[in-house]
Amino acid sequence: MTVTQSEAVANGAIATRARPAAERTCAAPSVHPRPAGRDRYTISEVAEHTGLSAHTLRWYERIGLMPHVDRTHTGQRRFTNRDLDWLSLVTKLRLTGMPVADMVRYAELVRVGESTFSERERLLTAHREDVRRRIAELQSTLDILDYKIDIYADARRASERF
Amino acid sequence: MTVTQSEAVANGAIATRARPAAERTCAAPSVHPRPAGRDRYTISEVAEHTGLSAHTLRWYERIGLMPHVDRTHTGQRRFTNRDLDWLSLVTKLRLTGMPVADMVRYAELVRVGESTFSERERLLTAHREDVRRRIAELQSTLDILDYKIDIYADARRASERF
DNA sequence: CGCTTGCTTGGAGTGCACTCCAACTCTCTA
DNA sequence: TAGAGAGTTGGAGTGCACTCCAAGCAAGCG
CATH class of the missing domain: 1.10.1660.10 (Multidrug-efflux Transporter Regulator; Chain: A; Domain 2)
Known part of the structure; x- marks a missing residue:
């Protein structure tokens, strides 16, 4: 249920390369366009x-x-x-x-105001590192999955040949 | 605690591109080498x-x-x-x-034997799709993080100039 | 022999992120 | 004005994936 939005995001397939800066926006284009006005x-x-x-x-x-x-x-x-x-x-x-706790922390910093810019930067930078780690992790699992799926697919093709 | 292994995986930084097939192994190289024999x-x-x-x-x-x-x-x-x-x-x-439940399902199929190859293939293929979706998701968040971090970093540099 | 260390079990407890419930109020349409 | 439907609250419940506990057994050491 919570994942609804992610499916829209994934429509662009595996586009793992960074997109040009011009295409980056703060508020991501959403599935249901906002009624104007x-x-x-x-x-x-x-x-x-x-x-x-x-x-x-x-x-x-x-x-x-x-x-x-x-x-x-x-x-x-x-x-x-x-x-x-x-x-x-x-x-x-x-x-x-x-984690929700980290987001609450971030929300608190936003409430406090500009004096928290550097801590917000730190928080997001740490999370970015985390995300990069996860991408590498997922990528390496993808390789393993490819390998295993190939094995099963080969077996299937071999048995279908008769 | 469970994440220990992932940190080793991430040492290769952002390497998001698929690695050549020759580098793929089934049992990933582990942090603690197995004592031989x-x-x-x-x-x-x-x-x-x-x-x-x-x-x-x-x-x-x-x-x-x-x-x-x-x-x-x-x-x-x-x-x-x-x-x-x-x-x-x-x-x-x-x-x-x-999910652990899916892995249990997979383990059951492995126990049953070769007759379950095709279902195992299906299960892994579905998961692979999932992983691909997640990578795309993470990548798009990375863009947002870059954007936000840039803003904070710019603000910091501006205030440091005096 | 006693002590420590490491293993065993079933079942209870934890933390996270929701998810739902009961009892109620408010808004809108016929 | 009646009734449906959507909103409100605090607190309890859920599902997942562990994580810990108590009580007990087994091996090795001084």
Whole structure:
């Protein structure tokens, strides 16, 4: 369920090389385009948009992973485009296995303001190293999988020849 | 703790491109070289060797993730080189996020014998797709991280100039 | 012989990241 | 104004993958 977004991401197949800088954006292009001119979304709209459940969105807020979310006079949440941008970063980081605790830490730093730039840089740099490690790891497993699958495929082809 | 092995893997930095086939081996070169001529290891030796805890090794056996492990006359486990090979595959698959349940399924198929080749092929192929998806995902997050880190680094350099 | 070290077991406990529940309020449409 | 449907809360429950515990056995050493 949480993985919905990743499938869209993967459509570009194995594109492992870094894309040119011009193509990089902060808020990743999302599956459900944002209705223009709106800036107040209900929790279920955001759930639909991000692929996260309403439960999870409330939980994220409870644990301090969201900046302050607006409320109507009766206490219902109204998310803004800024919130969607933030969630898009958060889901990205989540998909790459950053622990929720680390993301909460990052969110706290963002709340504090510019004085935390260098610590934020450190945090993200550490995570980037982690992601690079994981890519290398996955790549090496891919080689093993190729090898094993080849063996099974060869066996199948051999048995099909008769 | 379980990640010990991955760090060795990552030493080759970002090497995301597929390596030549000649370099691919089934049993990955391990951190602790196997003492030659031995073929009976205690659980703690195997723990040391694989980076898994003795607890985890016992648990793997309990849930059916290990082929039958030899015992001494007093009931202590003695692992063989074959077991180490198997564990090296298992840890690889684990590090790439294959669920334990799927690995148990695979282990069952291996136990049954050659008649399950095609299903094993299917299982591994599905996982390979998964791994490819994940690599693409990680890569796209890497781009976002680069972008964000650049911003923080620029801010830092700007403030350092005075 | 006593002590330490290492192994055995089933079952209970842990940490993470949700996920759901009960009981309630609010909004909207007929 | 009634009723459906969507929202609210704190707290409990779930699933995964370990991780630990208690109680006990076995081998080696001084």
